[in-house]
Amino acid sequence: MSISEDAAGGGAGSIARPRLEASSPRYGEKLIRALLGLCALVSVATTLAIVISLLVPTIGFFGEVPFVDFLFGTDWAPTFADATFGVLPIVIGTLTVTFWALVVAIPVGLLSAIYLAEYAPSRVRRTIKPVLEVLEGVPTVAIGLFALYFLRPLFEDVLPFLPWSGPFSVGVAGFAVGLMIVPLVASVADDAMRAVPSGLRQGAYALGAGKMTVSLRVVLPAAISGVVAAFVLATSRAIGETMVVLLAAGATPQMTFPWQVTESVQTMTAFIGTTATGDIATGTITYDTIFAVGALLFVMTLIMNMFAIRLVRRFREVYE
């Protein structure tokens, strides 16, 4: 580029240099570039379509149901003849499942990640890391079935003093979702800890620190934003999980406390999944309700994802 500028501004007396610009306009090249750009724009169009498809019915919904009644109401019965639209019970259901999922996934995932990143011999690591990746691909329907038919009876045998009743339990569903997201937590946190420069570790070892001190006091704080990003991504995944809660948590919208693990609850995703399966007429209030709940779910996960992306980006800036 600089050469061609020189040639243009060289003035009289300078020798004509070869120009480095293409001798033909290369329309084909431009066309290909435009086509590839269109492929990239599909994702933007998808987001736009999601926002539009959520927004239009949601506005219709809030034309009939006051915003405050929706967000703070404690009675959820949108498909009844005498319908009420307080979304809190299904939000609480979602949060309870998420809470128990994180209680399982954070310690198990984080400790596994510390082992993989700091302790495991490279051969063990090379075996376990792909296994975790494969397990990340287990379909959620399978995990839901496992929770309903295997974990639920197992929990009743192990903890017989709890008031078990019926096939559904929010605690079991949460546990199953937790198992499902362990590989995600472990692999993101492991990547974060592996990215910590080894100079930090070696410095601490040189001063006589043990392996536990190095892991917990040096590597973990240094990787904290990546580790937190793993937790946030896991939370977002647990909030959006549908099939496991549909199969194992039941469909009873009710306000429960997190320790009432044997209760059946309905989550936001389960509401959408059960209600939208019928051929509901467009424009009815039930139809609009699905989209209003979907919009709430979308906003919740979007905030968490943006937060996680920022954390990971900051982490990369420090070490790469």
Add this chain to the structure above:
Amino acid sequence: MSPVSGGPAGRTRLATAGARAATVGALAGNGRRDRFAGAAFLALLLLALTVALTGLASLLIWAAIEGAPRLNIGLFTEGPSSLSPETAGYRTAILGTVYVIGGVIALIVPLGVGAAVYLEQFADRSRWWNRFIELNIQNLAGVPSIVFGILGLAFIVRGPFSLGFVAAAASMTLALLVLPTVILASREAIRAVPPSISEGSMALGATRWQTVRRQVLPAALPGILTGVILAVARAIGEAAPLLMVGAVTFVTVDPSFFEGGYSTLPVQIYNYATRPQEVFQVLAAAGVIVMLVVLLAMNSFAIWLRNRYEREW
């Protein structure tokens, strides 16, 4: 306050804090107690890893035991039936999955690889819209699958596309859902091809596209293939968005792509699982075995492929 708040200063602070912790630990003189704590900590780590692996391993074992009685050829050749559940199978659901996934592959390969090539080789990162596209893809990767079901219902089944509750609508919905996976993996693969390769090619007079087609894409192929296989595996196992675009209908005749009812394997499994009779539970578990065998084989192959062809340039 986060310890990694920025740049070399943050790093120095971390190093200092670590050094202090190390020195305090070493000079405190609790040698034996430290060794005990260290051993206990390692035991805890191993316990966590064991829980993680056995939890999911027991899922596989449970499915194998529970579904074994129904694991026969009828599972593949018989359609679903509520009247004679003893002989019901997954024929129509498996065919439905084949149709839907065929459509998904046809959509995600050109769109995903095209987007990745654009972002890595053509896009000018100093332009805000290119950075916006990147952020947008990262965000889409985290949107819950059920929200894609809403999109499919409002935009593809009804609305602008109005395809109706058919397999093609399911293909489009799932394609949009897994597209970010393909794009992110393909970008990673393309980025791993060193710039010197494409610079060399262009120095010899090749255009950008010739360089991409003849140098970059062949070198990035294993990585791209891994991304595509992982994405397809995810699409095969996905049920939630399909509940909303019509896959729950009870289909007893073989499906087609653009018209008529369809179902897919995971949705059919869900369908059986929600029935109270014991015989359907066994049938559902047998379906899980079929699905898991296919998916685990695909995932293992994809990861093997990536590790096998990982090149040091």
